Amino acid sequence: MKNHVASWINPKAVEIKKVKHSFSKAKPFPHVLIKNVLQAEKFIALKNAVSKEKFMEKECDLFHFLQTDELKFSKNKVIQEWYELFGSKEFVSLIAQCTNIKLAPGVMDTFAAVYAPTHFLLCHDDRLQKRKVAFILYLEPSTQGGALELFTKKNGHPARPVKKVMPLENSLMIFEVSGSSFHAVEEVRKGNRMSIGGWFH
């Protein structure tokens, strides 16, 4: 790993061959959860930095949660460093190898979100613009609810949630964005769920 990537990423967590296998075999659509993805001290610094950002309430038919401005505009040095890392040629190349999807350097639409009790995100497929791979970096897990639900597809519509991925501190969820990638965040019942989400393109 190049220096910048090595200083942030836990090399034991990202074994390309294993991650690639898990990603391609996952049902109902390609995804993988990489645990302990960041070096411990970097993770703590990032979590602290994000928790100090300004969060605004967002609510519509599809969701209700708290969200920051796009993180590329953050003035916090740790967040800026993280943003550069995730968009770097080296890190994007790592994700491209894990997913076997051709990706361009850079990340788009990266926001931090907090789901407090009663907050949710209803089922959708994420398809927009050039999004190819979605990511969620979990910073703080909720204590009840808040799982990422993955749905099967039937007749062009999502059918039922068949897999729940519980948010786990310092883990990175990635999944392929396609006409089949229907997912939701189930309502949080207890605790606050804090994460960073965005897309590789």
Place this chain on the structure above:
Amino acid sequence: MIHPQYQAQVSDMQKVFSMQAPKYVVLDEFLQKDELKRIEALLKKAKRKEQYIPDQYRYHQVFAKDIIKFFETDSALRSFMGMILGKVIKEIKINILELSAQDYSVLHDKNKEAGSAEFLLFFSEWDAAYGGARMLIKDDEKIPVVSKRNRFVLFEKKGVQSYWQYMNHKAGKNKIVVIQGIIK
């Protein structure tokens, strides 16, 4: 069926309705007590079936044939709503919904709002903190219509989008039962 006070004040209802944006009117204690109890008894006995398309809606449909027929054909109700709307109502299509925790509907590009107006008749006392409001959106205005036993709501649909707000876990086992009428 309709409480006499509203039948006597229909011109006032019409004024209230036309002053709002979107145009809507909320009438509490709408049905006379005996009629309310009769309908509630029929609703309680009726069969339910889950309706779930995850990217569109989730609720239970209530199958109460007699009630559906009654609200689709009752001439007094049709005339009352026609006077408020200022039009002759040609057709009413009834759907009865039961909404529980985790139920919702979303705005959907493919689901254009059907009908020119809609009425809702609620049968459940409710706390707005549970979610489950019928949200009416016109331009920058967003109006939550909250359930209340024997509450009648009539709203125009021209330029209005609407959805059922996600009902959260605070609702517990409480449910909203509502008669929804699409007016053509």
